[in-house]
Amino acid sequence: xxxxxxxxxxxxxxxxxxxxxxxxxxxxxxxxxxxxxxxxxxxxxxxxxxxxxxxxxxxxxxxxxxxxxxxxxxxxxxxxxxxxxxxxxxxxxxxxxxxxxxxxxxxxxxxxxxxxxxxxxxxxxxxxxxxxxxxxxxxxxxxxxxxxxxxxxxxxxxxxxxxxxxxxxxxxxxxxxxxxxxxxxxxxxxxxxxxxxxxxxxxxxxxxxxxxxxxxxxxxxxxxxx
Ligand code: BT5
Numbered sequence: 353x354x355x356x357x358x359x360x361x362x363x364x365x366x367x368x369x370x371x372x373x374x375x376x377x378x379x380x381x382x383x384x385x386x387x388x389x390x391x392x393x394x395x396x397x398x399x400x401x402x403x404x405x406x407x408x409x410x411x412x413x414x415x416x417x418x419x420x421x422x423x424x425x426x427x428x429x430x431x432x433x434x435x436x437x438x439x440x441x442x443x444x445x446x447x448x449x450x451x452x453x454x455x456x457x458x459x460x461x462x463x464x465x466x467x468x469x470x471x472x473x474x475x476x477x478x479x480x481x482x483x484x485x486x487x488x489x490x491x492x493x494x495x496x497x498x499x500x501x502x503x504x505x506x507x508x509x510x511x512x513x514x515x516x517x518x519x520x521x522x523x524x525x526x527x528x529x530x531x532x533x534x535x536x537x538x539x540x541x542x543x544x545x546x547x548x549x550x551x552x553x554x555x556x557x558x559x560x561x562x563x564x565x566x567x568x569x570x571x572x573x574x575x576x577x578x
Contacts (some may be wrong), residue, residue, distance in 0.1 A: 353508045354405070362402075366466040369404035370459050377504065379403045386468060389442070389455055400473030400485070401496050404466040405507065413463050414556045415514050415522060417442050417456045420465045422525050423506035424452050427499050432490060438530045439575055440549070440558045444469075445531070448577065449484035467503070471496055519554065526552070531577060536560065540573030549575075 354377045362368050362380040364387050369378045380402045386394030396402050407416060421438045428434050428444070428451075436444040436451055444452035455466040470485035471494045486494045513521055531549050538545045538560060547562040558570040 354504050356504075364466075365402050365404040366455060366457055366464050369406050369464045369466075370462070372406050374406055374408040374462070376406045377403055378406075379500065387455055387466070388453060394453060394455075394468050395473075395476050395479060395483075396468065397473040397476075399487075400471050401467065401469040401500060403500065404464050405504075407463045407465060407511065408461065409463055409511075409514060412514075412519070412556075413456060413458055414441070415519070416463050416465050417454050418526050418556060419507060419510035419514060419522060420454045420456070420467055421452075422522070423503050423510055424454075424467055424469065425529060426506045427502035428486065430502055431498055432486065432494065434486065434489060435529065438526060439577065440531065440552060441556070441572075445577070446484055446489060450482055451484055451486065451489075469499070471499065523552065523554075523556075531575075535578040537576045537578060538570050538573045539576075540570055545570070546578075 354375050356377045356379060359380045361382050363385040364383055365378045365380050366387055372378060382398045383396035383402050386396035388394045425436050425438060425444055428436060436446045439445050442454040443450050452469040457464050470483060472487045473485060475483045475485055534549050536549045545560055545562060545568055547560040550561040551559040553559060560568045560570055562568060
């Protein structure tokens with residue numbers, strides 16, 4: 353279902369993907385200007401997985417980030433038995449450290465879902481406290497090709513569910529290994545909230561319960577798991 357285009361080096365697979373049609377997958381061995389959310393960067397040394405999937409779904413694009421997270425999580429678990437936690441909205445976490453980040457951008461009717469996964473790449477010293485890689489966790493080289501194949505397989509299946517509007521099935525799968533129930537701190541704009549990650553609603557907004565029992569809806573933000 354997907355057509356894969358492989359490049360040795362790109363600035364960002366999300367940028368390059370803008371020139372491609374639906375169901376193209378752009379992969380780079382390394383990125384010179386990998387992007388995170390809110391104009392942040394993504395460290396993209398050789399050895400990691402950097403890919404972008406082009407999709408045409410305009411309805412509920414935030415679900416694309418969700419299905420990318422579930423697909424990536426499942427691929428890692430299927431092949432290497434590693435159980436990561438999905439931290440809303442776009443991270444896979446192992447032992448408190450980030451293994452994978454997802455960036456979905458919308459460009460002229462197209463959604464571009466960018467997935468960055470630390471596999472065999474070196475993690476910069478400055479990120480050592482918050483990032484890890486599959487290589488570090490398993491203490492061996494991992495097979496990027498195998499992970500990508502499995503990831504795209506899962507993603508294709510979830511895309512079908514999304515096209516058929518099976519939203520509650522997707523949310524149910526997301527919840528299975530998510531951070532719900534954890535104590536968290538949320539930074540959103542200039543506000544900070546502390547509480548329990550309680551739920552995500554149909555619009556995929558996060559519901560946080562604070563210590564007074566108030567439920568607060570979080571539309572966008574950065575989360576720290578306590
Ligand atoms: C993300 O942003 O987590 C989205 C990352 C998406 C990267 C992929 S790679 C393929 C595609 N092409 C692109 O150009 N991007 C996508 P955010 O939640 O904003 O997290 C960014 C923050 O994570 C940075 O500010 C760093 O603190 C940290 N970070 C940077 N590189 C990292 C890495 N390799 N592993 C873990 N954390 C990293």
